[in-house]
Amino acid sequence: TQLLEQSPQFLSIQEGENLTVYCNSSSVFSSLQWYRQEPGEGPVLLVTVVTGGEVKKLKRLTFQFGDARKDSSLHITAAQPGDTGLYLCAGVRSNYQLIWGAGTKLIIKP
Amino acid sequence: DSGVTQTPKHLITATGQRVTLRCSPRSGDLSVYWYQQSLDQGLQFLIQYYNGEERAKGNILERFSAQQFPDLHSELNLSSLELGDSALYFCASSPTGVGEQYFGPGTRLTVT
Numbered sequence: 001t002q003l004l005e006q007s008p009q010f011l012s013i014q015e016g017e018n019l020t021v022y023c024n025s026s027s028v029f030s031s032l033q034w035y036r037q038e039p040g041e042g043p044v045l046l047v048t049v050v051t052g053g054e055v056k057k058l059k060r061l062t063f064q065f066g067d068a069r070k071d072s073s074l075h076i077t078a079a080q081p082g083d084t085g086l087y088l089c090a091g092v093r094s095n096y097q098l099i100w101g102a103g104t105k106l107i108i109k110p
Numbered sequence: 111d112s113g114v115t116q117t118p119k120h121l122i123t124a125t126g127q128r129v130t131l132r133c134s135p136r137s138g139d140l141s142v143y144w145y146q147q148s149l150d151q152g153l154q155f156l157i158q159y160y161n162g163e164e165r166a167k168g169n170i171l172e173r174f175s176a177q178q179f180p181d182l183h184s185e186l187n188l189s190s191l192e193l194g195d196s197a198l199y200f201c202a203s204s205p206t207g208v209g210e211q212y213f214g215p216g217t218r219l220t221v222t
Contacts (some may be wrong), residue, residue, distance in 0.1 A: 031209075032211060033211075038196075038217070040218075041216070042112065042114075042200050042202070042213030042214055042216055043200075043213050044213070045114070045210050045211070045212070048209070048210060054139060068119070069133055086152075088152065088153065092208065092209070096207065096208040097166060098155070098211070100152060100153050100155065101152065102151070102152035103152045103153075
């Protein structure tokens with residue numbers, strides 16, 4: 001059973017376009033992390049969101065945690081080829097267990 | 111560079127063999143996690159250690175085992191290898207066993 005669903009699974013867009021990827025669950029998380037993984041490398045932490053409704057910005061990336069702390073979104077403005085990668089979300093449960101989504105594979109074409 | 115090191119970077123071996131993957135966590139981190147990632151797949155959590163003790167177990171096969179040593183480095187042992195075990199194996203560490211994880215560069219295992 002996949003407790004954390006990421007959508008879309010795959011997204012290929014042109015440079016300069018905007019996009020949003022989603023991370024959804026029926027479970028409540030105490031916090032949620034977003035990672036980006038480039039081919040052949042380990043995931044790198046982008047951000048942690050903790051409070052329901054929280055919005056965090058990292059340059060052109062905007063992360064939002066749902067009010068009920070069950071879902072999150074990542075919005076990228078004016079995507080660039082350097083944004084290409086696998087985006088993974090991971091929810092932290094109350095028992096500190098980390099639940100991983102399957103990832104969204106993003107390709108930005110120049 | 112996350113500060114987590116993994117060796118070897120690449121490993122090619124035959125079915126039925128046994129291999130050991132090694133991980134050194136970031137300085138000061140007490141917890142180590144092991145993950146398996148098959149081609150174009152997400153991360154599959156295998157096992158977590160905290161200060162030498164097993165803390166959490168994921169989808170780890172009985173043919174696989176791990177341990178964390180007093181100096182906090184960890185080893186993942188894979189035995190009776192099958193073709194389907196070919197994957198990237200990542201180690202991650204965290205200071206306290208909760209919160210953000212810092213990943214190593216991975217070991218690419220190819221079973222032929």
